[in-house]
Amino acid sequence: MSYKIKFDNFFSYSFSLDCVIFGFREGKIHILTIKRAMEPFLGEWAIPGDLVYPDENLQDAAHRILTELTKVENIELHQGQTYGEPKRHPQGRVITCAYFALVKIEDINPEADSWAEEVQWVPIKEIGKLAFDHNLIVETTFEQLKVKLQRDPICFDLLPEKFTLNEMQQLYEYAFDLEMDKANFRKKIKPIPLINLHEKQTNVKHRPANLFKFDQSKYLELVQEENFLFKM
Amino acid sequence: MSYKIKFDNFFSYSFSLDCVIFGFREGKIHILTIKRAMEPFLGEWAIPGDLVYPDENLQDAAHRILTELTKVENIELHQGQTYGEPKRHPQGRVITCAYFALVKIEDINPEADSWAEEVQWVPIKEIGKLAFDHNLIVETTFEQLKVKLQRDPICFDLLPEKFTLNEMQQLYEYAFDLEMDKANFRKKIKPIPLINLHEKQTNVKHRPANLFKFDQSKYLELVQEENFLFKM
């Protein structure tokens, strides 16, 4: 019963990836949106996506799309959900898989290319109507990001290389929509290996905060040797 | 650059679902495997999967596959990861998405149908070599199950309708490979709404345990009104 339809008849799908690129700026988590310069949804805002080449694996395709847009390489990509409503793409059966990347906004310079007229960072909580089912994709992918933020040290992929503890706190406060006590937050992150750079914030009109850096190698060591568990 | 290849050329993929069906029996989490009665991988063990019909959404396809095999309906299905290595299927580019279901083993009676010669429940930690990349799929899906077991009351989908607290404890112990203190486990699950049926276990050669039932409606009420958070 399952294979009653000739196998070859099934080769009539297309498969795409859509990238949710997260960044953090001014206390808010943003995503990168593009204004489409082609049909369908010409002129509307969307997240960057592209069809997967027939001989390309998903991870490579996601990197290709990300690199075309942001010119950044070696960014870790995380797979999100897959969306397969038969009518989600007006031009045929296109199943799409979400990938999400976390970037340091100040490190990259996204550029609109041939099929994008404009690019823009938008705070995740202030996104308007997007093309296709991209609003759904962004929402569920943000939920997945939140789960990961609680169990993996990926907040440091969003924060600048050198960050203040308050910036880190703001990231969690924004993501989970809550306010935290400064003193308690610092106690909570005590086990996470951070390097105090003993450098100060500049251009602030108050006491400058210390800058910190995530100690990646110490973290890996802790995970391996003392089976340390990141938990927020 | 992205759309430089004619759009239609991309319609040469196939898309399938593979189902990881979890059950719990004799203190172990099992998955349902089938012995393939067709090529490729004829005679080898695999997890049940099937191609998605061109006009069928993923959730429906997963239900169809599950129902064909287990005759159970109205089971909640959870999407897992998507696997897209170009060479993962010997007959062409078949991208597959994992879905997982949690069933009460004693409630169902899986039957081998036309394309399966045999079906078998196998403990998740004792699975041999499976067809395709199904070992990878099973492993990563089990990891996802574990994440969900910690944040959602889905253990009750695996446990029998009436269960003992010790069975519940064994489920977590098996999943996370640890031993828990009985008294402390019971304190931990105190906030979870369970109905003590005041019925006793039978056919045991020791003091019979009380049987419990998950109080679904109370749970939903708690979540809504007191924003209760399930956490294990």
Added chain:
DNA sequence: GCAAAAGTGTTTGGATTACACCCATGC
């Protein structure tokens, strides 16, 4: 000095842990 945010210490109550003990059943 004042505003603003950095940074730290103390107290309290609730949760987690380790461990001990009693109970009910089959044989």
Added chain:
DNA sequence: GCATGGGTGTAATCCAAACACTTTTGC
């Protein structure tokens, strides 16, 4: 009675929340 697991209580400890206080900078 004894083996086996069911079921509960207690004390010690750890952790999180609430809150107060001091410090350092710009203006």
